[in-house]
Amino acid sequence: MNTTQRHPVITETHTVLRTDRLSVLYGDTVALNECSIEIPAQRVTVLIGPSGCGKSTTLRCFNGLVKPTSGTIHYEDASLRGDNETLLRRSMGYAIQSVGLMPHMTVEENVDLVPRLLGWDSSERDSRVTALLQLVRLDPDTYRKKYPSQLSGGEAQRVGVARALGADPPVLLMDEPFGAVDPLTREELQDEFIRIQRRLKKTVIFVTHDLDEAVRLADYLVIMKDGEIVQAQTPETILVAPANEFVERFLGPDRALKRLTLFTADRCMDEPLYGDSDDAEAQLGACSDRCFWQVDSNGSPIRGFSISQGVLIGRAITDESHTVQTYASVKECMSVILNLGLPAVAVVDESGRLCGEVRFETIQRISNG
Amino acid sequence: MSVLTLYVVSEQVQQSVLSLLYPSVTQYTHSRRTVLEMTKAHILLTLAATALSSVVGITIGMLTTRRAGSEFLEPVLKLNAFIQTFPPSAVIILAFPVLGFGWKPALLALFLYSLFPVLGNTIVGFQSVDPGVKDAAKGMGMTAMQQLMIAEFPQALPMIVTGIRHSYILNLGTAAIASVIGGDGLGTIIISGLTLRNSALVLSGTIVISLLALIGEQLTTLIRSKR
Numbered sequence: 001m002n003t004t005q006r007h008p009v010i011t012e013t014h015t016v017l018r019t020d021r022l023s024v025l026y027g028d029t030v031a032l033n034e035c036s037i038e039i040p041a042q043r044v045t046v047l048i049g050p051s052g053c054g055k056s057t058t059l060r061c062f063n064g065l066v067k068p069t070s071g072t073i074h075y076e077d078a079s080l081r082g083d084n085e086t087l088l089r090r091s092m093g094y095a096i097q098s099v100g101l102m103p104h105m106t107v108e109e110n111v112d113l114v115p116r117l118l119g120w121d122s123s124e125r126d127s128r129v130t131a132l133l134q135l136v137r138l139d140p141d142t143y144r145k146k147y148p149s150q151l152s153g154g155e156a157q158r159v160g161v162a163r164a165l166g167a168d169p170p171v172l173l174m175d176e177p178f179g180a181v182d183p184l185t186r187e188e189l190q191d192e193f194i195r196i197q198r199r200l201k202k203t204v205i206f207v208t209h210d211l212d213e214a215v216r217l218a219d220y221l222v223i224m225k226d227g228e229i230v231q232a233q234t235p236e237t238i239l240v241a242p243a244n245e246f247v248e249r250f251l252g253p254d255r256a257l258k259r260l261t262l263f264t265a266d267r268c269m270d271e272p273l274y275g276d277s278d279d280a281e282a283q284l285g286a287c288s289d290r291c292f293w294q295v296d297s298n299g300s301p302i303r304g305f306s307i308s309q310g311v312l313i314g315r316a317i318t319d320e321s322h323t324v325q326t327y328a329s330v331k332e333c334m335s336v337i338l339n340l341g342l343p344a345v346a347v348v349d350e351s352g353r354l355c356g357e358v359r360f361e362t363i364q365r366i367s368n369g
Numbered sequence: 370m371s372v373l374t375l376y377v378v379s380e381q382v383q384q385s386v387l388s389l390l391y392p393s394v395t396q397y398t399h400s401r402r403t404v405l406e407m408t409k410a411h412i413l414l415t416l417a418a419t420a421l422s423s424v425v426g427i428t429i430g431m432l433t434t435r436r437a438g439s440e441f442l443e444p445v446l447k448l449n450a451f452i453q454t455f456p457p458s459a460v461i462i463l464a465f466p467v468l469g470f471g472w473k474p475a476l477l478a479l480f481l482y483s484l485f486p487v488l489g490n491t492i493v494g495f496q497s498v499d500p501g502v503k504d505a506a507k508g509m510g511m512t513a514m515q516q517l518m519i520a521e522f523p524q525a526l527p528m529i530v531t532g533i534r535h536s537y538i539l540n541l542g543t544a545a546i547a548s549v550i551g552g553d554g555l556g557t558i559i560i561s562g563l564t565l566r567n568s569a570l571v572l573s574g575t576i577v578i579s580l581l582a583l584i585g586e587q588l589t590t591l592i593r594s595k596r
Contacts, residue, residue: 065508090510100505104523114509163509173508 015076016041016171016203017062022071024057024227031057033227034071040220041077044197044204048214049224050250055207058224059173062205063089077203079170090114093164093172093202097179099156101148107133107159108144114166132162135196154185158192165200172204178213190216194264194327195350211251215239216261216329223247236262256367257331263366265333265347266326269356272346280305281312289361291344299353301346308343315340323348326355330366333358372580383573391569404558408577411554414472414547415540415581418479422540423533426484430491430529431517446492449485457482457543465550475552479543483536490532494525527593534589541582545574 017039024032032054039045047055060066061073064085075082080091093114101110111132112125120128133140136158148156157177164172178189190213197204208214214221215235222232231243239259242248251258273283274293284292284307294303301323305314317323323346324333336345337360347356383404432438433445460482461475468474498521506520548556555574562570 063508065504086510086512088510089508094505094508096501096505096508098499098501098504100499100501100503102502102506102520102523103499117510117515 013041013043015039017080017205018074018076019058019061020072020074022058022061022073023069024054024061024066025069030227032061032068035224035227035229037222037229037232039203039205041203042201043219044206044217045220045222046206046208046214046218047222047224048208048211049230051209052226053224054227055209055224056175057227059175059205059207062171063092063094063173077170090117090167091169091171093166093169095160095164095172095174095177097176099148099160099177099180101156101159101163103148105147106144107138107146107148107151110148110159111162111166113163114169118167120167128166132165135165135199136162136192138162153181154189157181157185157189161193161196165202170203172202174204174206176208177206179208179210186213191325191327193217195325198327212258212261215258223250260331260334260363260367261329263330264326265324265328265330265345265358266356268330268362268366269347269358270344270362272354272357274301274354277303277305277314280314284312289343289359291342291346291357293346293354293357295354298351300348301354304340304342304344304346306342306344313341315342317346322346323352324358325350330358330363334360334363337363386576387569387573390572404555404573404577407553407555407557407574408581410472410552411541411544411556411578412581414476414479414544414552414554415537418476418483418540418544419533419537421476421480422484422536423487425480426487426532426536427491427529430488430495431522434492434495435513435517442492445488449489449492452482452485453489455482457539458546461543461546461549470551472547472552475544475547475550478550479540479547482543483539486535486539487529487532490528490535491525494528494532495521497528498524530589530592534585537585538582541578541585545578 015038019035019037021034021036022032023030023034035054035058037058047058049055057066061068073082075088081087101107102113105113108129111129112120115125115128129144130140133143138155138158143151143155143159148159151159157180160177164174178186178193181189194217206214206217208217218235220232221235221238223230223238225246231238231247236259238247239251239255239262242251270290272293273290274295275283277294280292280294284290284305286307288307288309290306292305293301294305296302301317303314303316305312307313315322322336322340324336326347326349328347333345333347337343337358343361344357344359346354347358349355429445433442460478464474464478468477502520502524503516506516511519544552544554545556545559548554548560555577557574559571559574562568562572562574
């Protein structure tokens, strides 16, 4: 099993957006100083940096909410109309921290705002809303007619994402979209984002100040400071080779641990041993580095066995926190391994069926580089 | 509503109600105009002034809260605060030497005076729209008009309706004073009563005005609960 994570390299794909020496000045304050950046197609580009570094300003230049003082933006993709501001915005999904749902409209009416602006007919819009709500995992029948005031923070953010995806735009602009929720919900939303992005493969430009989030979500990481780009590379490259002292300090002392969030379970899992509980001892033999999983009729693991110091031990799998999804980070896998006390963690697919296991020794091998 | 209609239409009812409260008075109705006629004129004046001030107030309110009109915002707000300090009677009295006698100057005075509650409330309504909503509306590709009508106006509406309600109540009361400068309305019977020292006449007019005010309140509550 190949455990070396390979990130999609930027040069594999074409450029969707490009800025050329973009500057934004507010009076004497320099918000952006001659930034030149290329946004790769169908990748998640994350802009990160300390407060006031110009990341939000850059994002808002892309859809014309901020007018640059000098420099140009080139819209290389044919579907982006750089000449007409309103049409440009309708071709770019926009999701913000405060979500900004229209409080006097239902979830349904909010989600189909951009399709309505574009003149889609009502039956098209109807099926689109259903599909989008299903995509963000909000049951359409329950949530369609709800008002934003009736939604929790996490639910509102999901509706915000659904709305940004409304007219199936080629580019998504997201400005700290998960910033206003609690850490647990935030992680859930990040999982959802990864899952959705794998399916839709949009070009995403994502602004955040949370490094863990950036490392987890980015295909291309752009670190900014004081209106300038300090380093722009794949997260893996930056973590291993920070460009200067600022980046090193910004990444923090636990760089090695952060690298673990770069890897997802499905890229380093092994084939699992599974079956009836009676076969456990026989199948495991003397191996203490793997597990044997007892599965139910659905194929979902309900108990994990392993050999520890010559003795067979078993742990019950009672809820979701005892297994990981395919797109979960290796850091999460580590967490479950430590919690359950088994040498590996069961990886399940979206329907809960066992599809692999991530072993502790694999994680050790990865983190040693 | 039915109580009002009954009172206004029938002189008998007026007489019986008033005689209960003021048994010693000789005259219960105005010698030259019926309460019905006066009420009609009064309502007409009130509604016309309210409608005018609403339309103009909302329009100016919308315009001054746009980026293009923002330089007018401060002077408008200052003017608003200033005019609101005037008592209604002063407005009417001031109107007379400038505009003369009759219902037209009365309407103008009422309109100008009741403009400001609507205007002030419209401005506050628009200013209190969640900035996140405005940003999202702009960022998703709404034109300026769409942002105004789809995102902002529904949010500002409760405040605007409150402003219109204030305007209506204001006009209802001020219209009574309009009789001083020749405008027809319930002011005629009230002022008559004051001049003749006949409390029954005064009360007669006041009852109708109060009932009209109550109806206005009920209607507003009805509108608010429907949304």
